[in-house]
Amino acid sequence: MMDKFQAAMEKTLIPLANKLSASRILRAISGGFSALLPIIMVGAIASLLSGLNIEVYQNLITSIGLKPIITYVTTYTTNMIALYAVFSIGKAMADQLECKNQSTLVALTTLLMFLLVIPTGVGEGETAVASAISTSYFGAPGLFTAMILGCVVPIIYNLFVKYNIVIKMPDGVPPQIANGFSAIIPATVLTVIFVIVRQLCTLTSFGTLNDLIYGLLRAPLSSLTESPITFVILLLFCNILWFFGIHGGMVTMSFLNMLYMAPAMENLEAMAAGEALPNLLTKTWWFTFAQLGGSGGIIGLAVCMFFFAKSERYKTLGKISILPALCSISEPIVFGVPLVLNVMMLIPMILSPLLCFLSSYIMTLIGVLPYLNGIQLSTGTPVFLSGFLTGGWVAAVWQAVLIALQFAVYFPFFRMVDKQAVEEEKALAAKE
Amino acid sequence: MKNIVLFCAAGMSTSLLVSKMQAAAKEMGVDCQIAAYSLNELTAKGADADCILLGPQVRYQKDKVTTAFPDKPVAVIDMRLYGMMKGKEVLEEALKMMG
Incomplete structure (x- = not known):
């Protein structure tokens, strides 16, 4: 009886594990995040050094002027994690598509789209600075946008490569240069699309694509991540896969990243800023x-x-x-x-x-x-x-x-x- | 020199086995290169391999590996040998696969 049960489970679980690990979106997100490890680690160390809650230590680093220097590192790592993520997720996505031989160009284009939808100008009235960008779009709240654009932009880009709508250079032109030219049409068309998207978003009450995505996803996602049941389901799924000898972590990690990475980053940002940590459950x-x-x-x-x-x-x-x-x-x-x-x-x-x-x-x-x-x-x-x-x-x-x-x-x-x-x-x- | 490459999820637990295999190779006087990588590096690191071994936990990826390298011998390491870190037995298996 047990043998039959095992055979049946293997027949369903192995293809499921296969399918999940073959999903391009999951692979792109999980591959993209794992490439971010050095930036995440540097940011974490800096957060730890600046946020360590020991009074003597805090007084010391504040009095010798070390604190702002450490905080500076956090600002450009943890607090801008979405900026790095959009590039590396875009690259990880492109690596799996037909445009893989120009994945760096695709990643750059993805980064451009991410920046295009961010409004310029910071502050209002007297204190307004026209030539500034609010870095808050680059932090943990921007991760949702980074994940979505990191998957969507390469897919659109790939259509051009697939249907050969690219500028072709004569045979004698070195591939490096030819690749650069072939990116012109997809990058231009994508720019037009995202400029339109940006303008359309200003007509909504959200104002920007980032706020739109965050506004629409934040509530359902946070009720999902805040619930211990979600965590328990992932945990059960992972360990049941392991029971069948399948690396459960490899399969569940993409979900864990998608759901619990942003809350973790929010906590890191808060720690570095010396504020109370907002999220209980994190990665x-x-x-x-x-x-x-x-x-x-x-x-x-x-x-x-x-x-x-x-x-x-x-x-x-x-x-x-x-x-x-x-x-x-x-x-x-x-x-x-x-x-x-x-x-x-x-x-x-x-x-x-x-x-x-x-x-x-x-x-x-x-x-x-x-x-x-x-x-x-x-x-x-x-x-x-x-x-x-x-x-x-x-x-x-x-x-x-x-x-x-x-x-x-x-x-x-x-x-x-x-x-x-x-x-x-x-x-x-x-x-x- | 033969190049034996092992893959698992992160290349971490497999690297434990690799060190046991290297010790066994030295003892047996076999001249070969053995290394462990994450499956993410399959295309890059699998290309120079004479023989590819997969950790039992990623056996569901075997089809993908054989499709990527149809001419190379590919096998999933026996679960018990893997768990008990039997470097010598796994090495002998690999040598057999390469003929």
Whole structure:
């Protein structure tokens, strides 16, 4: 019966995972964001340095004049993240289309469209500056526009390439130059389109395309992201995929980026500005609390094995897996125990991340845990350090509690598989 | 020199296996280059490979890899060998694939 169930699930899940990871839009957004890592990291470090909430430290950096210098870095990284995102998402999108051999040109055109819809002039009346652009369009609120334009502009551009509506140079012209010329028609037509779009937006009550997109998407999206149910669904989806041995994170990460990146960036901006953090749930939650130790929330299980295994097999695996687990790399455990297709381990594998998430959520609601600051740590950041950097020492201590929780969830199930392994080893020894 | 390339989601867990495989190669006296990358780098890094191995967690991408490189041997690493980080066994498998 179980075999049939597994076969049926594999038949539906593998194509689903395939389809999701083949979706151009999801790939463009997730590829585009992952290319932003250096900018996000530099911004995060600067935010951390300027926002670190210790009075002595704040007084020190303010008195020696270091604070404005650090803030300056945040201004050009975190606070302008949409500007970088529109280029890199546009490029990631173009890379998947027929216009891929000129993806840099497509990305530049996408950036141009993004800028075209931003109004010039800042302030009103006496203090108005005509030749200025408000950088607020480049920050977290602009990410929605960046994601949409990053996908739409390359698709339109691609139509010109596909139907060959480009200026063609004679054969002897170097491809570099020919490519530049071939971009002229699509870039010009797109400019006309977006200038019209810009003008049309001024007729609406929103005024600009950015405010229109933000205004229309913000409410439904934030009710989606603020709800813990959304997070739980992503978490369940990810870990069920892992149960079938499919890299769940790779599939769910695009959704996580799309929904929870902007809230994380808003928190970072707020931290750098010394304001209260606006968003409870952000992308940071995934690594810091919910999937502590990687998929399946397995640090607790690694601890079970490392200290309590009786079978040779799990003793060895405990030694192999504990350090990677502390750095959120769960594959040795997922495939070594294995958790994959192991019905006995399915319950704790689903329960451990779920309980880690829910308990952290409740503790944050009642004010024991602080809001996480939105720093995007790369996978491989050791536990405790990840907690400390995103939520201070309280979060780091809480991670220790979560490991104990994971341990409690996994221990009874681990005892069963360990016992089984001991018997298998005995039987094998008796045979020899 | 043979070039063995491993792919997984981020290239992180696979790089653990790579270091075990490299140690095994040294021990066995096999002269080969082994490296791990993220699947995002498939086109760039797969081109010079003599043999492509996929982490079991990305086995659903195998069709894509074989279509991209129809002439190269491509295999998904056995789940247990991967989990227990059995570098020697995986290396032997790869050597067999390349003949």
